[in-house]
Amino acid sequence: MGENTFDHLLAGWRQDPDVSRGVGATLPSHHSHCLGCGAENPHGHHLVVTRNAPDTVVATHTFDARHVGAPGIAHGGAVATVFDDLFGFLLYSIGDLAVTRKLDVEYLSPVLLGLEYTLQASIAERAGRKIHMAATLQASDGALVARSGALFVTVDFEHFKGPGRPS
Numbered sequence: 001m002g003e004n005t006f007d008h009l010l011a012g013w014r015q016d017p018d019v020s021r022g023v024g025a026t027l028p029s030h031h032s033h034c035l036g037c038g039a040e041n042p043h044g045h046h047l048v049v050t051r052n053a054p055d056t057v058v059a060t061h062t063f064d065a066r067h068v069g070a071p072g073i074a075h076g077g078a079v080a081t082v083f084d085d086l087f088g089f090l091l092y093s094i095g096d097l098a099v100t101r102k103l104d105v106e107y108l109s110p111v112l113l114g115l116e117y118t119l120q121a122s123i124a125e126r127a128g129r130k131i132h133m134a135a136t137l138q139a140s141d142g143a144l145v146a147r148s149g150a151l152f153v154t155v156d157f158e159h160f161k162g163p164g165r166p167s
């Protein structure tokens, strides 16, 4: 991503973090090449995420051959990627930038390739810079297949600048 593009992204977030979008709204991707939600990342999950309550977001996802771990089963890291990115959409409810400090995933049953799953994430608690979040991944029959918890920590814009990062 070119530096002008990244500056533009940060400026856009600063001006309008989309916190005002209503329940039922589809939220903007983090950026076009984001591994979780960017439409232009050929390796990405292309998540489309909707706000279904003020502090809750939902998405459906079908893992495919790009995400295979054991034959027919999604790689655990791919599942964690999707949880992490979904948590990133809760920042639109908060209006502050934050990054993942801790991510826990419980794999209760295999996540199968080619089946559509429903994911939901919500804010559990906010304390100072810390934002605790929780999420579920359910099969089409409602069975709980995986769940995740995350600790995000708010950061300022300078976090995204510096060595190795776009300036």
Ligand SMILES: CCCCCCCC/C=C\CCCCCCCC(=O)SCCNC(=O)CCNC(=O)[C@H](O)C(C)(C)COP(=O)(O)OP(=O)(O)OC[C@H]1O[C@@H](n2cnc3c(N)ncnc32)[C@H](O)[C@@H]1OP(=O)(O)O
Residues within 6 Å of the ligand: 009, 010, 013, 030, 031, 084, 085, 087, 088, 089, 091, 092, 098, 099, 100, 101, 102, 128, 129, 130, 151, 153, 154, 155, 160
């Ligand atoms: C959504 C809008 C986007 C718009 C576009 C904008 C452009 C940006 C583009 C896109 C972004 C969105 C993309 C979302 C994708 C999903 C999110 C990711 O994948 S993020 C990448 C992975 N994560 C990192 O790379 C972090 C690396 N870690 C760090 O940089 C630091 O560790 C950081 C900033 C997280 C914290 O460092 P410290 O030095 O500032 O803070 P300390 O003091 O260590 O911790 C803060 C508090 O947290 C507690 N804490 C830390 N670890 C804890 C733990 N394990 N359990 C409980 N508390 C803990 C501490 O005790 C402290 O608490 P006390 O404030 O004192 O009360």
